Amino acid sequence: MGRNSEYTPEKGDRICELLADGMSLRKVCAKAGMPDKNTVRRWLKANEDFRVQYAQARQDQADHWADEIIDLVDETTDPAKARLQLDARKWIACKLHPRAYGEKQQVELGGPDGGPLVVEIVKYADKTPS
Numbered sequence: 001m002g003r004n005s006e007y008t009p010e011k012g013d014r015i016c017e018l019l020a021d022g023m024s025l026r027k028v029c030a031k032a033g034m035p036d037k038n039t040v041r042r043w044l045k046a047n048e049d050f051r052v053q054y055a056q057a058r059q060d061q062a063d064h065w066a067d068e069i070i071d072l073v074d075e076t077t078d079p080a081k082a083r084l085q086l087d088a089r090k091w092i093a094c095k096l097h098p099r100a101y102g103e104k105q106q107v108e109l110g111g112p113d114g115g116p117l118v119v120e121i122v123k124y125a126d127k128t129p130s
Contacts, residue, residue: 005036009049017057019054019060025037072089
């Protein structure tokens with residue numbers, strides 16, 4: 001028997017709740033009564049409310065994994081395993097919620113010795129052969 005692929009707000013709520021609690025979409029979709037990943041993707045394309053809710057759940061998921069990093073470091077007995085787990089969570093948190101967990105980069109433009117930036121517009125003569 002195939003999976004039920006009809007969207008309901010209750011099913012959308014449950015998917016987002018599980019994501020926010022740190023579960024991967026693959027694991028969510030493997031649970032009984034849940035749609036497959038392609039169905040969820042189709043719902044995301046077709047339903048604006050679900051798309052907004054899902055985006056928030058992914059940000060919450062990044063927060064969950066960032067919090068989990070502290071627990072991994074505090075409770076580790078195997079530093080190599082903890083480092084691997086930590087790096088994986090940092091990477092995914094950065095990708096899911098870059099504003100909060102991404103590397104901060106700042107670019108400043110300026111002229112020589114920190115002076116003002118000078119923009120010069122130069123018009124070149126047309127040098128096409130005659």
